[in-house]
Amino acid sequence: MDDEKHLAEAIGERQRLVAIAYRMLGTTGEAEDAVQETYTRWYRMTEADRDRIANPQAWLTRVLGRVCLDMLGTARARREHYVGEWLPEPLPAGFFSAGSTAADPLDQVTLDDSVSSALLVVLEALTPPERVAFVLHDVFALPFDEIGRIVGRSAPAVRQLATTARRRIREARDRAVSRTEHNAVVQAFAAACYAGDLAALTRVLDPAVELRSDGGGFVSAARRPVYGADRVGRFLLGALAKQPETEVEILETTDGAAFALRRDGAVTGIVNLNVVDGRVRDVWMMLNPQKLLQWHA
Structure with a gap:
């Protein structure tokens, strides 16, 4: 060779x-x-x-x-x-699909699900060996003995790592909704925000909703999570009111419909929603410019 x-x-x-x-x-x-x-x-x-x-x-x-x-x-x-909250980097829909064999739109959704913010947030809670075992075995179909050589464990031990990771991920996925339902909730969320209607917005939010924003220390962002429908609703409407020059656009990410924040045409933020049982359970605001580079193309 x-x-x-x-x-x-x-x-x-x-x-x-x-x-x-x-x-x-x-x-x-x-x-x-x-x-x-x-x-x-x-x-x-x-x-x-x-x-x-x-x-x-x-x-x-x-x-x-x-x-x-x-x-x-x-x-x-x-x-x-890290300054403030750390969030995984959101990506445009189909980011990794170039050259893939996913001709069926449902297959594309599966590809996107494996790189969605919702999944990556769950993966963050795993130990490094659990995360490596899950990604390499469940997503890329590597055998356990091969993964064992990577993490320094026996094949049965790696199997257990993957099983533990899979259980935690399944619990999160069992609560997930279809893309159709997700997008409908995003539209209702957008309508309430555009109207400045706090009551309508809180109806879309889960009572236990959590908002996290990642500015990375480069831009202004909430340093700690915001909890509860009323507080999250007021935070969102207040943020929009303080930035009238910011344009909000609905677009597709690997999580489904989401929002791009634009100023002078440039993307300054991506807001993803995690929808559970018909309501928004999580609001993830990516404001860190170093994690928005894929949106500048």
């Missing part, structure tokens, strides 16, 4: 590797960093060493898994010093 073939195989894996890393790390920036480190380790080897690798795809995936596992450990320490 010559070096040109090595190069073609490695480059051909890039999109898949970024997709894996994003699900593990929650931001495209960190995903790109993880993939770059993986490629660096690949190209540091001699051509003879690369020739001895029977399955380059498996090698790249295994190394990426180890890199992400290390990054997850350090990320938890970094987030203790």
Whole structure:
């Protein structure tokens, strides 16, 4: 096998590797960093060493898994010093679908569900080994013994990690609504906000609704979560009233219909809603400019 073939195989894996890393790390920036480190380790080897690798795809995936596992450990320490709330990066609908075989729109929804903010928020609550085991096995179908070599556990131990992760994720998914219902609630939410109608807005909000906003210390954002329908409703209407120059547009994210906040044509925020039992259970406001880069294209 010559070096040109090595190069073609490695480059051909890039999109898949970024997709894996994003699900593990929650931001495209960190995903790109993880993939770059993986490629660096690949190209540091001699051509003879690369020739001895029977399955380059498996090698790249295994190394990426180890890199992400290390990054997850350090990320938890970094987030203790993060300014305000940390949220995963929201993405446009179909972000990872380029080159996929999902011809059926329902298949596309499944792809988006696996990178939705709703899922990534749940993944944040898992331990790093649980998250790696779930992503690699349940999303990318790697066998448990292969994942075991990544996380340093036996195959039965990895199976248990995946089972624990799957149980917690299933509990969240069991409460999820269809995209049709989600989008209908988003429209009702938008109508109440546009009208400045607090009563109508609180009817759309779950009594236990939680609002979290991520400014990353770069822009003004609520440093702590806001709880309760009345407080969240007043917070949202107050924020809109203070920024009359901000335009609000409904668009599609991997969570379904959501809102883009625009100023002078540029996206300054993405607001995603988590709908449970016909009401908004979570409001996720992404204001951190470093996590909005995919919306500037």
